[in-house]
Amino acid sequence: MKPTPVSGQIGDSPRRADGPQxxxxxxxxxxxxxxxxxxxxATVRSPxxxxxxxxxxxxxxxxxxxxxxxxxxxxxxxxxxxxxxIQDQPVLAIDVVRYWGEAVALVAADHPEHARRAAQAVxxxxxxxxxxxxxxxxxxxxxxxxxxxxxxxxxxxxxHGDQSAQAEVVVSGEYEVGMQDQAPLGPESGLAIPxxxxxxDLHLATQWLHVDRDQxxxxxxxxxxxxxxxxxxxxxxxxxxEDLSMQAHACLLALRTGRPVKMSYSRPESFVGHVHRxxxxxxxxxxxxxxxxxxxxxxRVLLDGGAYASSxxxxxxxxxxxALGPYECPSATVDGWxxxxxxxxxxxxxxxxxxxxxxxxxxxxxxxxxxxxxDPVELRQRNAMKTGSRLITGQVVEGPAPVAxxxxxxxxxxxxxEGSGSGRGGGxxxxxxxxxGVSNTTHGEGVxxxxxxxxxxxxxxxxxxxxxxxxxxxxxxxxxxxPRAEVHTAAAEVGQGLITIQAQIAATELGVTDVVVLDxxxxxxxxxxxxxxxQTYITGGAVKAACEAVRERVxxxxxxxxxxxxxxxxxxxxxxxxDGGLIVTLAxxxxxxxxxxxxxxxxxxxxxxxxxxxxxxxxxxxxxxAHRAVVDVDTELGLVKVVExxxxxxxxxxxxxxxxxxxxxxGAAQGLGLAVMEEIQVKxxxxxxxSFTDYLLPTILDMPPLLMDILELGDPHSPYGLKGxxxxxxxxxxxxxxxxxxxxxxxxxxRVPVRPQxxxxx
Amino acid sequence: xxxxxxxxxxPRVAEDVWEGTSLLGVLREHMDLPGSKNxxxxxxxxxxxxxxxxxxxxxxxxxxxxAQGREVITVEGLASGEVLHPVQxxxxxxxxxxxxxxxxxxxxxTHDLLTRTPQPTTVEIREALAGNICRCTGYVKxxxxxxxxxxxxxxxxxxxxxxxxPRL
Numbered sequence: 001m002k003p004t005p006v007s008g009q010i011g012d013s014p015r016r017a018d019g020p021q022x023x024x025x026x027x028x029x030x031x032x033x034x035x036x037x038x039x040x041x042a043t044v045r046s047p048x049x050x051x052x053x054x055x056x057x058x059x060x061x062x063x064x065x066x067x068x069x070x071x072x073x074x075x076x077x078x079x080x081x082x083x084x085x086i087q088d089q090p091v092l093a094i095d096v097v098r099y100w101g102e103a104v105a106l107v108a109a110d111h112p113e114h115a116r117r118a119a120q121a122v123x124x125x126x127x128x129x130x131x132x133x134x135x136x137x138x139x140x141x142x143x144x145x146x147x148x149x150x151x152x153x154x155x156x157x158x159x160h161g162d163q164s165a166q167a168e169v170v171v172s173g174e175y176e177v178g179m180q181d182q183a184p185l186g187p188e189s190g191l192a193i194p195x196x197x198x199x200x201d202l203h204l205a206t207q208w209l210h211v212d213r214d215q216x217x218x219x220x221x222x223x224x225x226x227x228x229x230x231x232x233x234x235x236x237x238x239x240x241x242e243d244l245s246m247q248a249h250a251c252l253l254a255l256r257t258g259r260p261v262k263m264s265y266s267r268p269e270s271f272v273g274h275v276h277r278x279x280x281x282x283x284x285x286x287x288x289x290x291x292x293x294x295x296x297x298x299x300r301v302l303l304d305g306g307a308y309a310s311s312x313x314x315x316x317x318x319x320x321x322x323a324l325g326p327y328e329c330p331s332a333t334v335d336g337w338x339x340x341x342x343x344x345x346x347x348x349x350x351x352x353x354x355x356x357x358x359x360x361x362x363x364x365x366x367x368x369x370x371x372x373x374x375d376p377v378e379l380r381q382r383n384a385m386k387t388g389s390r391l392i393t394g395q396v397v398e399g400p401a402p403v404a405x406x407x408x409x410x411x412x413x414x415x416x417x418e419g420s421g422s423g424r425g426g427g428x429x430x431x432x433x434x435x436x437g438v439s440n441t442t443h444g445e446g447v448x449x450x451x452x453x454x455x456x457x458x459x460x461x462x463x464x465x466x467x468x469x470x471x472x473x474x475x476x477x478x479x480x481x482x483p484r485a486e487v488h489t490a491a492a493e494v495g496q497g498l499i500t501i502q503a504q505i506a507a508t509e510l511g512v513t514d515v516v517v518l519d520x521x522x523x524x525x526x527x528x529x530x531x532x533x534x535q536t537y538i539t540g541g542a543v544k545a546a547c548e549a550v551r552e553r554v555x556x557x558x559x560x561x562x563x564x565x566x567x568x569x570x571x572x573x574x575x576x577x578x579d580g581g582l583i584v585t586l587a588x589x590x591x592x593x594x595x596x597x598x599x600x601x602x603x604x605x606x607x608x609x610x611x612x613x614x615x616x617x618x619x620x621x622x623x624x625x626a627h628r629a630v631v632d633v634d635t636e637l638g639l640v641k642v643v644e645x646x647x648x649x650x651x652x653x654x655x656x657x658x659x660x661x662x663x664x665x666x667g668a669a670q671g672l673g674l675a676v677m678e679e680i681q682v683k684x685x686x687x688x689x690x691s692f693t694d695y696l697l698p699t700i701l702d703m704p705p706l707l708m709d710i711l712e713l714g715d716p717h718s719p720y721g722l723k724g725x726x727x728x729x730x731x732x733x734x735x736x737x738x739x740x741x742x743x744x745x746x747x748x749x750x751r752v753p754v755r756p757q758x759x760x761x762x
Numbered sequence: 763x764x765x766x767x768x769x770x771x772x773p774r775v776a777e778d779v780w781e782g783t784s785l786l787g788v789l790r791e792h793m794d795l796p797g798s799k800n801x802x803x804x805x806x807x808x809x810x811x812x813x814x815x816x817x818x819x820x821x822x823x824x825x826x827x828x829a830q831g832r833e834v835i836t837v838e839g840l841a842s843g844e845v846l847h848p849v850q851x852x853x854x855x856x857x858x859x860x861x862x863x864x865x866x867x868x869x870x871x872t873h874d875l876l877t878r879t880p881q882p883t884t885v886e887i888r889e890a891l892a893g894n895i896c897r898c899t900g901y902v903k904x905x906x907x908x909x910x911x912x913x914x915x916x917x918x919x920x921x922x923x924x925x926x927x928p929r930l
Contacts (some may be wrong), residue, residue: 015854022862023850023869025797025837032796113780185801185809185863185897235801235863236897267802432885495861495898658857658903665900666860692806692895700901701892 005484006503007513010720013658017499017517018233029233030205033191035260039068041246041253042115042263044105044122045272046097049133049307049342049685050146051126053095056105061121066114068257070122071106075252078221082244084211088147089308089345091219091248097126098146099307099344100686101272108253108261131342131685135281135304138339146307146340153305153338154313156320158614160392161331167287167295171367175284175360176751178679179304180277182349183697184494186235188245188273189264192254199226200251205234207241208529209490213522219248220255224522227251231520237494238670239348240274242531243310271690275310275347276680278303278338280319280356286364292372292379296331297364299323301357303338303346310347312338317464317609317618318353321393325361326403326457326624327383332392334614342685348531350670351730354458359752362454362735366742376739377407377453385457394615397622400713402650403455406626409648409709410453416630416644418449432701435632435639446636449643452739455626456731459619460724461534464608468534468620471525472502472542473598474550476510476590483573483586485510485547488518491527491539496726497659498535502543504655505719509547510554511570512586525600533623533724536655541601541719549597558589604717621715625649625728627668627736630704633744638756640676642737646707652715652723660725665706667729673698675734676741679753767829769793770839776826785829786810786821789836797837797866801895808894811867811874812836818874820893837866840873849873852911853904860898868894872908881912 008014021027058070073080073092080094081087093104105122109115129144137143138151145151190204199222206212209229217224234241246263254261265273283300301319305312320336349355369376384403390396429443436442462468473488485506493499503515520527527539551570558568558575567578575583607616628646633639645668654660677696681688689695714721734752742749745759763779765788776792786803789795789812799809803822810821813835821836840847846854849872859865868891875882875890882890887908896904 013857016857016859018862019854019859020846020850022859022865023846023853024841025795025866025869027862028796029799029863031800032790111780113782183897184861185799185807185895186861187800234861235799236861238897264800267804430885432888438889497860662857662860662899662903665902666898667900669900670897691804692802693804697895697897698900699892699895700888700904703901706900706902 005514005516006500007507008504009508010504010655012504013656014500014504016497017503018493027233029186029235030203031187031189031264033203033232033262035191035193038260038262039108039110039257040112040115041250041261042107042119043103043249044107044119044124046093046100046102046104048097048126048128049100049131050129051097052129053093053097053104054125054127057123060123061107061118064114064118064121066110067107067118069108069253071252071256075256076219079218082215082219083309084243084311085313086309098342103249106249106253108257133341133343133685135302135339135341138341139337146342151340153309153340154316156316156336156609156614157612158320158332158334158392163331163333165287165296165331168290169288169368169371170285171364171371172285173364173367174750175282175363177280177356177359178753179279179346179682180349180674180678181271181680181695182238182240182274183695184236184238184240187265187267187270190232190246190250191260191262192250193260194254194258200255201228201230202247202251203230203232204247205232205241207237207492207494207531209492209520209522210526211529212244212247215244216248216251220251229522231492234492234494237530238350239531242348242529243275245273267692268690271687272344275345277349278305278315278346278356282357282360284360284364286368288368288372290372292374292382294327294329294383297324297329298333301336303356304341304343305338306341306343306345308345310345312347315347315353318458319357320614321391321618322354322458323357323361324392325358326385326455328385328389329392334392343682344680344687350667351458351727352532354456354731355674358454358456358731358735359738362739366739377411380455381407393609393618395617395619399621399715399717400650401622401624402711402713403624406624406648406650407453407455410626410628410646413628413646413707415451433641435634435641436637437701441637441639442634446634447632448635448744450631450633450740450742450744452629452736452743454732454735454739456728457622457624458727458731459621460537460623461532461603461620463606463619465606468528468538469600469602470527470539470542471598471600472539472546473524473596474506474546475594475596476550476554477594478587478590481587482514483512483590484514484516485512486516486518487543488524489527489539489542490520490522490524491535492520492530494530496663497656498530501536501540501655501659505540505543506547509544510551512573533726536722537718537724538601538603540655542599544719545601546597546599549599550595553595558584561589621718621723623723623728625732627732629736629740631737631740631744633741633759635745635759638759640741640754642672642704644704645733647729648709648711649728650711650713650723651725652718653712653721654710655720655722660710661708663725664708664729667726668706668733669698669703671730671733672703672737675737675752676754677702763827765826765830767831768833769795770835779826783826784822785824785826788826788829789821795836795838799863799866801863806895808871809864809867811870811894813870818871837870840869848914849876849911852907852914856903856907856910858899858903858907864894864896868896868904872911875908876912876915880916882908
């Protein structure tokens with residue numbers, strides 16, 4: 001891709017580097033790639049959630065016109081299974097399929113339609129088995145063992161404080177969270193090109209080039225240097241691109257046929273081509289004093305991981321570590337399980353375990369407030385976590401933890417006028433503002449307003465000792481008489497604005513106005529994944545470190561060429577003195593010289609949770625956000641209109657304020673989706689709504705105005721004091737909406753997404 | 763199958779098109795115009811919005827053959843060479859672009875809205891763009907971008923003394 005220079009320092013909001021191409025339609029996404037002589041790949045997928053494969057007959061498919069190859073697991077030359085944490089998922093099914101839509105065989109053909117028809121013509125004989133679809137049953141001895149180690153993918157136990165604590169006021173509840181899809185608009189897609197010497201180049205959309213590269217090298221039985229990955233345009237991710245989807249399949253077909261092979265999933269295939277947010281069942285008991293101080297919390301968290309592990313082991317750790325929400329509590333007993341079933345595999349999605357538990361702990365806090373007759377915001381503030389608080393894992397919270405302040409700030413926003421646009425004030429009815437919208441189901445009759453609050457938090461970066469680092473290469477040279485910095489990392493721009501942020505950091509550190517960020521690829525060291533709200537922190541830290549190394553060399557060069565100047569620095573494309581006077585321009589100083597440095601950035605180490613007690617300094621940084629929701633509910637039809645959202649979040653330092661706002665807005669919309677609209681409907685292991693017609697995503701009519709208060713409190717440990725930003729908006733937005741629905745209806749509402757029958761049912 | 767139509771003002775011919783190909787497929791696979799996007803291919807997300815004889819359509823719902831002899835305008839046809847259309851400028855400036863997969867469709871749909879309604883209210887914007895799904899932005903900055911584009915397009919043109927009216 002043609003790199004576009006970016007000007008702008010940290011704290012600015014320059015136009016995004018990839019923006020002009022994106023608005024023109026010129027930006028090359030992974031689904032837009034082409035190569036001469038290219039074939040199209042298609043996947044044969046299981047029509048059963050659980051079955052034995054008796055036979056695969058490819059003869060008919062191979063005889064069809066334009067078909068070049070049909071592959072099964074027998075054609076996988078290297079490791080036949082893969083996985084981010086546990087290698088349990090076959091590249092192509094081996095003897096058994098464990099979920100509906102599992103990849104069984106591959107086809108390459110000269111036209112997508114030929115490939116599709118050939119895939120249908122691959123005859124697979126199955127012996128259908130009764131699927132295990134109930135995660136509670138999966139925990140028992142009565143269930144079939146889906147994997148050799150049993151059905152418990154991971155159990156987490158946290159024991160904090162007095163395990164026999166008693167309290168004056170006790171509230172309990174059971175909560176259920178449905179399966180959400182990341183639904184990135186760009187389909188899983190990419191182009192694999194064999195290099196003719198046994199190696200392969202793969203251009204693709206992913207969240208982590210190097211983890212894909214390493215898994216592919218194993219699967220293809222190639223040394224890593226023969227597997228080169230380049231990031232193509234990524235049409236959103238949100239966790240859906242952490243695991244392999246078409247990567248290995250396209251490479252296998254390309255290496256077999258000796259031709260470039262493109263794969264691009266349709267939307268229905270995308271629904272089975274990536275993992276989803278874990279559905280969860282959560283049982284909580286909160287004990288408190290009569291004046292509203294938490295005494296203990298007991299929580300049982302059960303997540304359905306589906307057929308394969310993906311990142312389940314890390315998701316359940318988060319769900320348990322943050323099970324109480326951002327509150328101080330002297331005692332906690334948390335037991336969490338994530339289990340294998342024959343449901344669709346689940347893994348990473350924005351919020352990563354902290355979304356499910358937030359619905360439960362915030363419902364419990366409201367229940368507790370009601371039980372003792374206290375304002376729900378006041379109850380939260382009375383127990384709010386702050387700097388120096390101890391988590392239930394024993395870790396002390398360092399850096400700002402402004403939970404009480406965030407709640408103050410959202411409460412301070414004026415509430416929208418009731419009945420505005422509803423006709424109830426006597427004016428003309430604006431149907432778009434009504435529950436049910438232009439379906440014209442109400443003009444305000446039966447509509448009740450509710451207001452709800454929620455606050456949540458999660459970790460930023462990898463946890464539990466996982467080696468978290470990123471690599472940046474900075475090259476400073478003179479082009480056309482001007483200094484120019486090139487930034488090269490493997491960090492995936494997935495839409496969040498990372499290219500621009502890397503350029504802003506380089507512009508700030510090197511004082512140059514012309515910064516170009518090169519395509520992300522595996523020709524530079526790993527950047528880690530674009531997930532866990534970590535890239536601005538970790539890759540930003542690497543870019544900063546590499547720029548500092550370049551700067552040191554440039555200043556040393558200036559000193560040796562021109563002489564010592566105390567306090568000299570880089571600014572305005574020049575070396576300037578302490579008082580800002582020009583010493584020498586970089587163009588003059590560097591001439592034909594190139595200054596290049598590569599640095600890795602590693603934040604502080606984290607540690608694995610103790611298996612028996614769940615105690616450890618397991619996390620790097622915490623990010624907090626709070627939301628207030630205002631809803632109108634048609635109490636006769638059970639329809640909800642979210643009228644307004646308000647949020648406050650501490651971002652430490654807004655490197656790019658416009659991009660930060662974009663994260664808060666987009667994250668809130670995804671939270672709204674899970675609260676009232678989005679659910680993958682799974683029946684007997686089969687997805688019933690694998691399309692955008694049937695899986696309901698928030699539209700511009702569903703997303704209300706969002707009031708924002710962005711705090712920049714500065715974390716003493718992170719580059720520029722920044723905090724991860726991307727995930728917190730998705731955590732507490734939905735629970736605030738559900739709290740508002742409870743307030744409007746007086747009903748308990750223990751399940752999300754909230755359905756009409758939850759509001760009007762018996 | 764052979765399809766001849768006018769695309770972005772230029773007569774184009776696509777040869778050897780499979781009969782089942784949608785207009786979106788013709789544009790993307792046969793005319794080297796991948797700007798219109800393939801997110802749902804069911805008419806739900808609006809990522810493939812184009813003009814067909816001046817009407818906004820989802821290119822994925824139009825059979826390629828139906829474009830025979832007709833005029834198509836895609837997102838690639840809106841800028842004047844290197845100069846972005848004011849709607850495109852406004853999307854960039856307002857921060858309405860993140861992953862950008864929805865952006866081409868939204869830019870075309872906004873262009874259509876402002877042609878019909880030069881100064882839309884927020885409610886009119888929401889109604890007009892309800893067929894375009896964005897997964898990244900939460901739509902807040904998209905609404906900002908449409909208002910910004912509307913303002914820019916109806917500002918008096920410097921020196922023409924007339925002012926007013928969209929310059930689409």
